[in-house]
Amino acid sequence: MNDIGQAAVLMTPAALLLMLAENHIRKRQGMTPYDGRQTLNNLGVFVGWRAFVAGLGLAPLWGYVWMLENLAPYRFDASLWWVWLVGFVAYDFAFWLRHWAGHRIGFLWAMHAVHHQSRELNISTATRLSWFSDTILLGIPLALAGVPLEVTGLWFVVGNLWQLAQHTEIVGRLGLLDRLIVTPSVHRVHHGCNPQYLDTNYGSMLVVWDQLFGTYALEEEPVRYGTLSGLVTYDATENNL
DSSP states (O other), rough: OEEEHHHHHTHHHHHHHHHHHHHHHHHHTOOOOOOHHHHHHHHHHHHHHHHHHHHTTTHHHHHHHHHHHHSOOOOOOSHHHHHHHHHHHHHHHHHHHHHHHHHSSSHHHHGGGGOOOSSSHHHHHHHHOOSSTTHHHHHHHHHHHTTOOHHHHHHHHHHHHHHHSSSOSSOOGGGGGHHHHHHHHHHHHHHHHGGTTOOOOOSSSSSSHHHHHTOOOOOOSOOOOOOOTOOOSEEEEEOOO
């Protein structure tokens, strides 16, 4: 359990290193570098989120274990190789479902909207997370389905690192890969407020769920980032809804 927590903590320096690397590459490619005010705003939101998560400590992990041991009708054995594959598919679908709900249900959107308010897309945007996260909605179905904590924990860390890398413009379209996995191009569309891009591409690592449920869209025109209401302040402590 502590290994999962330590791995999650490492995502913070990983995000900072990726930001520095991306901004350097943007400059070398002749692209607009990070906007200082927007980046500070994103990081301000991130600091608040990290403080909230630190306050929770290991409570979410203990809660997962309790549900697994007391509420799950069946528990999978993590020593079996195929359980890790099943866990990957279960995690990816649970992420898609939670993300879809986060855009369709009002009080969940109130928590998630902050992630979409940035008017630019880069690695710093990935750190723009609600202080009152709905991540618990991702863990509950997996615990009730009997997925071992170590399996969910691995895919949670891998998924979050993958999602960090999706928030970038330095990687263009990738052809067939854009129809198989969540690439930067696929996720750029998700952050778009263009009419044809609204409510699309909810996946974490696979696009199969979006294709199955009719929420998949390809990047076909330049993406306008942000929400329909726009970002009205750069003060991370103010409500931007």
